[in-house]
Amino acid sequence: MYGSAPRRPRLLRKEKNNMNEKLILTDCDGVLLNWEYAFNIWMEGHGHMMVENGNFIYNVAKRYDLPREEGSKLVRFFNESAIQGFLPALRDAEHYVRLLANLGYKFHVITSMTKDINAQKLRTRNLKKLFGDDTFEKFIFLDTGEDKDGVLSEYEGTNHYWIEDKPTNAEVGLRFGLKSLVIEHAFNLHYEGDAPFVKNWKEIFETITGHEEKHTRWT
Numbered sequence: 001m002y003g004s005a006p007r008r009p010r011l012l013r014k015e016k017n018n019m020n021e022k023l024i025l026t027d028c029d030g031v032l033l034n035w036e037y038a039f040n041i042w043m044e045g046h047g048h049m050m051v052e053n054g055n056f057i058y059n060v061a062k063r064y065d066l067p068r069e070e071g072s073k074l075v076r077f078f079n080e081s082a083i084q085g086f087l088p089a090l091r092d093a094e095h096y097v098r099l100l101a102n103l104g105y106k107f108h109v110i111t112s113m114t115k116d117i118n119a120q121k122l123r124t125r126n127l128k129k130l131f132g133d134d135t136f137e138k139f140i141f142l143d144t145g146e147d148k149d150g151v152l153s154e155y156e157g158t159n160h161y162w163i164e165d166k167p168t169n170a171e172v173g174l175r176f177g178l179k180s181l182v183i184e185h186a187f188n189l190h191y192e193g194d195a196p197f198v199k200n201w202k203e204i205f206e207t208i209t210g211h212e213e214k215h216t217r218w219t
C-alpha cells in the first residue's frame with residue numbers, strides 16, 4: 001500500500017573518509033580562545049591575585065592560592081557568565097582558522113566549558129563572530145572540566161587532527177588514533193608524551209596543510 005522510499009546507497013568507507021578528510025577536532029579554551037587571559041582579569045576584579053609564576057600552574061586553586069573547592073567554584077561561575085560571549089581569540093588563531101576554513105576545512109569544537117545553555121549560546125555566537133559563520137560544523141559542550149574520553153571515542157580511527165592544550169586530553173586522542181597536537185602554554189611545558197607541541201596556529205596550519213612530515217611521532 002505504501003511504496004517503500006528509495007534506499008539511499010550506502011557510502012563506502014573510503015567515500016566516508018573522503019567526506020571527512022577536512023575535518024579538524026579542536027578544544028576551545030587555550031586553543032581557539034584566550035580563556036586564561038580573560039579569567040585572570042576577572043579574578044583580579046574579584047580580588048584574587050595570581051601567585052608568582054602562577055602561569056606555570058594549571059590548577060586554578062593552586063594558581064591563586066585558594067582552597068580546591070573555591071577554585072573549581074570560581075571557574076564554574078566564570079564559565080557560566082556572560083563574559084563567555086566576549087573571550088578574545090588565542091594568539092594568531094583568528095587568521096589561520098579562517099584560512100583553513102577558506103580551504104574547505106570544517107571544525108568540531110569539543111569543550112568542557114559548562115552545561116549552562118545560555119553561556120553555550122554566547123560562546124557559540126562569539127566563536128562564529130571571530131572565526132566565521134560557516135567554520136564550525138558542530139559544537140559539543142561538556143560539563144566544566146569534564147573528561148573527553150566518551151566524545152573522542154566516537155571519532156576512533158578517523159585519523160583526524162585533535163588540537164588541545166591539556167596533555168591528558170591529547171593523550172586520550174592518541175589512544176583513539178587521532179593526530180593530537182598540544183598548543184604550548186607555560187602550564188603544559190612539563191608534558192613529555194607522544195603528541196607534538198605547537199606554539200601557535202601558524203604551526204598548526206603548516207602541519208595540516210603540508211608539513212606533516214615534520215612530525216613522525218604518530219606513526
Ligand SMILES: [Mg+2]
Pocket residue numbers: 027028029030031164165166
Ligand atoms: Mg583547553
